[in-house]
Amino acid sequence: MQFKVTEAAFAGFRLIRREPRTIAIWAVFNLVAGMALTAAMIQSGFGRFMSASKTGTMSPDLMVGLLIGEGVAIVGTILIASVMGAAVYRAILRPTEAPLTRLRFGGDELRLILLSVIMGLLFAVLSMALFIPVAIVGVAIAAGSGFGHGESVGATAGVVLVTLLGYLLVLIGLVYFAVRLSLAGVMTFAERRLRVFESWRLTKGRFWPLLGAYGLAVALMIPIYLVMTTLYFGVSVAFAGGDFSRAASEVFQPDMTTLAAYFSPARIAYLVFGGAVGGVLTAVTYAPAAAVYRDIAETRPENQAEVFS
Template sequence: MQQQFSATDAALSGFRLVREHLKTVGVWAVLMTIASLIVSIATIKLAGPQMAAMMELSAEPSTDPQATLKAMEGMGPLFLFSALYSLVIYSILLAGVNRLVLRPHDSAGAHLRLGADELRQAAVLVLVNLILLAAYFGLVIVAGVGIGIAVAVGGSAAGVLLGLLLGLGVLAAMIFLAVRLSFAGALTFDTGKVSIRDSWALTKGRFWPLLGSYFVAMVLAFVVYALLLVIIAVIGATLGGGISAMADAFNPDMSSLATFFTPAGIVRTLFSGTLSILVLLIVFAPAPTIYAQLRGRDVSETFG
């Protein structure tokens, strides 16, 4: 008989982690705020003019591809910096989430480290994303061939209909693959070795409850994100700039330090760490929580 888990409890595990580990979450939020501030300044310094050009192009009804490519010139260092930053930050934070759930007693340094566990999480992130990317391009190529055949045989109407169906099929296949690989991080952290294939085996026969849990978590994360963004916008507008300043919270102007650090921009920066960490916990806590339940672990120390 398969070990069972509560999809609803798992979906709410991020909120429970915040409640039971409030001090740890606070430390993470402060560190993430500092990191976000550094990245914002680096982004403006590396590609402020290009960001301004991109914002102008995005405001136009139709964009010339040549103009877009020209605006992106010189943004290579920024893309490289962003990729490395994301890999390092998410490796550390995802290892921290797994540590909170699977090793709650290992609390030194607010459950954050920079060692072998984090390196393995980085490897998992790279491998899983490469698998998803390869699968996506493979499915798109197959879909493109199918649409081409349908247009040749049945005309444009048949091509459009088949294109819609195949598009939905590609989306469904990508969701299925992502769910089946969702235990890779927890398995790797728990076993101490990079483990992708074992996630496929452990999620077998559990796709729908897993999908339900992850979907609820995503919806909750979106609600929290939207509410906090509105609060940030209102506070920023109150401090200066009026209603027009509220747009800064949703679409910050990163063309220069002066345009970025408006009253609304400062408020957004101060709250950015809290916002990021809350969304991270809500979205990523369910997978290790479900994994722990399937392994028969006692998570009372984690969730009280």
């Protein structure tokens, strides 16, 4: 059984319309969790590293602080994403569970955390396995054409074009693997056991419809991002007294040396905007895979056996 691309892409928006109160709670959760994670990251050593980087006084201890801060950011991001992902899956696949918030922390979330770690390592290895041969070929072509030693403009353009084409093919390969394994999370949640490669079998013959559904969902999110960024930049300009340069610096390079420096009035406004939009984006991001799995799983033999037993 195939699924409808548009229905999968709009699954998040249907969830928003059906459970607006839940989405509002998710927005508050995103805001609080995001602020707590950022504060923990700055306090864990990242802030000291940023302060030292501005003065040029680096030391091994500061590098350790940087690594700890980045570790806190990675662990916190995985934790928040797993909790929110499970909440969306729960709303679509188990609508009777935790009907007010859909938020829990238990076996479902722990399995998704473990899956996130495995997937992160898997795609890190996969990226290296794909990028390294392309880099080697690029170096070989450059050496063979005398790149950097007075070669012609045409030869230089040829090397650059071949290298870019190679990296484009690698990117396409990573997208292919990501789509084929995209149901691993919802399968792990729905079947209450770790599922990593089972998604490969379930997505067989469905790559293009899945890519279409995810692509359409991303396209629907772009206007939301643009609106949020525009509002935030407007607020930043207002707090900066009309100084566009200072506002741009606040938007793209926030001061993370201390908690007081980071949580400026403009940044707090951004976090409020981000938290509000975060509830919507969470639904739009995770819902398509859950909707696809729900439609496909209805025809899986083990599920049919449960229905007719």
